[in-house]
Amino acid sequence: MIRIRTLSSVAVAALVACTTTTEPPATQGSVDQYVADARRVAGEDLKFLMPVCNPQPAVRAAPSAAMDAGLARLINQPAPVPGQAFDNLYYVGSAWVSAWVLKTSEGLILIDALNNTKEAADLIEGGMRRLGLDPAQIRYVLVTHGHGDHYGGAQMIADRYRARVVASEIDWKMMETGLEFDSKMWDRPPKRDMSVHDGDTLTLGDTTVRFLITPGHTLGTISPVFDVRHGGKVHKAMIWGGTSFNFGRDMGRLDGYIAQTERMRQLAAQWGIDVPLSNHPGFDGTVAKLKARTAAPAGANPFVSGQPVVDRAMRVLNTCARAQKARFLIAAAGGTGEAYAFASDAREGAPDDGAKDGQAAGAPLHATLSDDGRPVAGAGHPGAYSSAEVPLAFPRSLHADDHAGLCAHGEH
Numbered sequence: 328m329i330r331i332r333t334l335s336s337v338a339v340a341a342l343v344a345c346t347t348t349t350e351p352p353a354t355q356g357s358v359d360q361y362v363a364d365a366r367r368v369a370g371e372d373l374k375f376l377m378p379v380c381n382p383q384p385a386v387r388a389a390p391s392a393a394m395d396a397g398l399a400r401l402i403n404q405p406a407p408v409p410g411q412a413f414d415n416l417y418y419v420g421s422a423w424v425s426a427w428v429l430k431t432s433e434g435l436i437l438i439d440a441l442n443n444t445k446e447a448a449d450l451i452e453g454g455m456r457r458l459g460l461d462p463a464q465i466r467y468v469l470v471t472h473g474h475g476d477h478y479g480g481a482q483m484i485a486d487r488y489r490a491r492v493v494a495s496e497i498d499w500k501m502m503e504t505g506l507e508f509d510s511k512m513w514d515r516p517p518k519r520d521m522s523v524h525d526g527d528t529l530t531l532g533d534t535t536v537r538f539l540i541t542p543g544h545t546l547g548t549i550s551p552v553f554d555v556r557h558g559g560k561v562h563k564a565m566i567w568g569g570t571s572f573n574f575g576r577d578m579g580r581l582d583g584y585i586a587q588t589e590r591m592r593q594l595a596a597q598w599g600i601d602v603p604l605s606n607h608p609g610f611d612g613t614v615a616k617l618k619a620r621t622a623a624p625a626g627a628n629p630f631v632s633g634q635p636v637v638d639r640a641m642r643v644l645n646t647c648a649r650a651q652k653a654r655f656l657i658a659a660a661g662g663t664g665e666a667y668a669f670a671s672d673a674r675e676g677a678p679d680d681g682a683k684d685g686q687a688a689g690a691p692l693h694a695t696l697s698d699d700g701r702p703v704a705g706a707g708h709p710g711a712y713s714s715a716e717v718p719l720a721f722p723r724s725l726h727a728d729d730h731a732g733l734c735a736h737g738e739h
């Protein structure tokens with residue numbers, strides 16, 4: 328019998344990162360072109376992704392009173408009304424950070440736990456009760472990545488309901504040994520519990536969640552894929568687990584992000600992913616979509632965007648990452664650095680810049696923003712996607728001792 332070896336996600340990331348090195352020399356013109364391309368691909372319906380294209384600082388934000396104050400402002404925005412996106416998927420997040428509840432035949436899976444215990448109690452527990460969901464049925468808390476706006480309430484939920492906390496091995500290590508960001512607005516990271524690797528699945532009752540490790544935003548960001556149901560139809564949802572480039576000048580991360588958005592674009596086509604979601608409502612229009620569902624419950628589900636929209640969303644993020652990489656390359660080559668010399672938007676200090684719902688792109692770049700009427704190329708810049716070398720199949724993991732529910736263990 329052939330034993331399938333486990334590659335770590337870092338190795339996978341490095342492998343795929345190596346496929347993205349054939350790019351034209353970076354110039355301000357190429358930055359402008361990437362941004363213009365992203366804007367064109369985003370169109371009206373995905374313009375909430377365009378803040379990702381704004382110039383980002385070369386240095387990661389350090390803990391500071393200003394960051395705490397910025398976080399407090401984000402956290403204290405009035406929360407949206409909790410709501411039901413699908414028969415089996417509910418939103419109990421804030422105006423800034425998402426918290427999704429996936430309902431299965433044997434309990435609930437909470438996807439992200441907001442900033443702290445108080446917020447988790449108010450919005451997650453409170454929201455669930457408003458929606459007729461019992462928090463005591465939470466079996467798992469998935470932390471999509473190791474930043475406090477997603478893990479802050481996790482330990483409370485785990486302690487109160489004896490739920491298991493799931494994160495990637497890479498981000499568990501980061502949370503244990505050195506947080507990328509910290510703030511007193513956040514409760515401490517959860518205690519290490521279940522660890523997942525790229526391609527692992529978790530099955531609870533009638534529902535299976537597949538975890539894709541999509542490094543970039545953090546090195547162990549998880550983008551979960553699962554089925555959702557509406558009107559007797561099954562759709563496939565994907566939550567992009569980390570969106571913004573708030574890690575400073577780290578070309579490896581940008582390469583990883585470029586590779587992973589391309590991999591997800593291909594997987595979305597292969598698997599028929601037609602529901603693109605985010606862990607920040609500003610990056611998927613969740614609040615407006617929930618309102619639309621409430622206003623017309625019998626109408627078409629606005630969360631079902633269709634597979635071509637998932638494709639476009641991944642291309643927008645991919646192209647924005649290329650723009651940011653080009654900015655850093657220009658600066659490294661002695662360019663003016665002008666491209667990222669000004670603040671990207673009004674949310675500086677925030678570690679994860681989920682745009683406000685429906686918000687268009689922020690700072691006006693000196694890119695050509697008007698649509699020049701060129702047809703949208705199938706793949707952005709010519710030669711920009713070296714897709715053939717991006718692995719579509721991921722290695723199975725072998726950590727069978729983690730939990731019985733984790734079923735993608737090596738040999739079958």
Ligand SMILES: [Zn+2]
Nearest residue numbers: 474569678679
């Ligand atoms: Zn983050």
